[in-house]
Amino acid sequence: MAAMFSSSEISKTATSLFSAYASFAGSMMLVRSMANELIPHPLRSYLFNGLSYFLAPLSPDLTLAIDEQCGMGKNEVYEAARVYLGTRISPKTERLKVSKTRKQKHLTTAIDNGETVVDRFENVKLTWRFVCGEGQKPHSWEKRYFELSFNKKHKDKVLDFYLPYVLLKAEETKNKDKVIKLYSRQCPFSEDDGGVRGFWGSIILDHPATFDTLAMDPDLKKMIIDDLDRFLKRKGYYKKVGKAWKRGYLLYGPPGTGKSSLVAAMANYLKFDIYDLGITSVRSDADLRRTLLSTGNRSILLVEDIDCSSEVLERQTANKNKQQDAKSRQLTLSGLLNCIDGLWSSCGDERIIVFTTNFKDRIDPALLRPGRMDLHINMSYCTSDGFRILASNYLGIGSKYNPFFGEIDGLLESTEASPAEVAEELMRSDDADTALQGLVEFLKRKRDEATETENKPEDSDEVGSSITRLNAAISRVKRSKTDGDRKKIMMVNGRM
Known part of the structure; x- marks a missing residue:
């Protein structure tokens, strides 16, 4: 075999290979230069992507993208996935987000950006991945979504059974740990979502x-x-x-x-x-x-x-000088x-x-x-029934007789005091009698001030004084009609 390939022949073969390679490389560079000159860049990108698609090996997996927003509203599947995956974190997860607000009873855990969670449903392997990136528009909020990957042959099972199962489990988790939330647009950051900015x-x-x-x-x-x-x-x-x-x-x-x-x-x-x-x-x-x-x-x-x-x-009145875009x-x-x-x-x-x-x-x-x-x-304004509830809440004497109750009931009938004012007086002392005595004195001061305002003689500001007395009289009329208003409310409610 050695005699068949002499050193001279091997040298000639290597030279031929290098020559062929150099000729091929030169031809490709010439073709590339001509393509750059003659074919526009968008068309070149389109052709390159098309070739990559046909030459790339076919993947057996299918990936679903679950965005946080669905049009102008929230995507319920995203919210359900966020809650559900919090209960499916495995020891293999490398990064977690952990948070707890002062009003939460337990720690909250969630997967971090780029982390994956593997789940199984009826012998089907499903891989979740959380993705968080910048919005497409300038100054827009970050874009958050989940990717769910699985074998293509299980598509119907995932869509018809697995995702409804995720929705159900997430609802059960939220109901078990239900907390009431107060939402506001003025502060678009959530305590339980890692301080991430959102619409509410x-x-x-x-x-x-x-x-x-x-x-x-x-x-x-x-x-x-x-x-x-x-x-x-x-x-x-x-x-x-x-x-x-x-x-x-x-x-x-x-x-x-x-x-x-x-x-x-x-x-x-x-x-x-x-x-x-x-x-x-x-x-x-x-x-x-x-x-x-x-x-x-x-x-x-x-x-x-x-x-x-x-x-x-205020209702918008017709104004020919206003532009339509301003009205919008x-x-x-x-x-x-x-x-x-x-x-x-x-x-x-x-x-x-x-x-x-x-x-x-x-x-x-x-x-x-x-x-x-x-x-x-x-x-x-505070009534006798309302006062009894406040006395029970603040002093623990709602159902007990107290000598101050009769006097306080009489003062509440003739004095306009809000439940907040009554509660403030009841908080001034831990001793029930002392607190009630203070409330009596407060109501008497309010009564005397109202009487003094009504009986104040007219002076140079006669109109203002008359208006003050008229407002006081209207308040008394409204107060006397409170029971009638309640009956009317109940009658209207019965017709609904």
């Missing part, structure tokens, strides 16, 4: 208010509870009559009468999250629609002090009405809408009609 920010709401602790008339309190219970049970009824499954409440009354506490008690009773919508933070009707579509089901949408937003919600950037009353009682109101189920105000007469009547604000609840 949230904190855990640990408000202690319940219907048992509210200083309200017992009949009015029972009516509200019955109305909430009836609303929860009537999903089929709302569908049958062709209405969105929602309920509107208007809470009106002087400051300190417990409007915010009633909202917290409703949330604790229903186990609903609260979305605190500040109207002044909404720039336009389109922004309002995006905001409402990003809220979840089984929630309370709260708009506090709606009367203070009257300038924002405004928040209008019509836009708000369409979101709470128009076609957009049907984009969600089991929702409570609550407006609060100190001055009901300042609200546009269009907001007050049934279908928008179904139930009007007058949060009045």
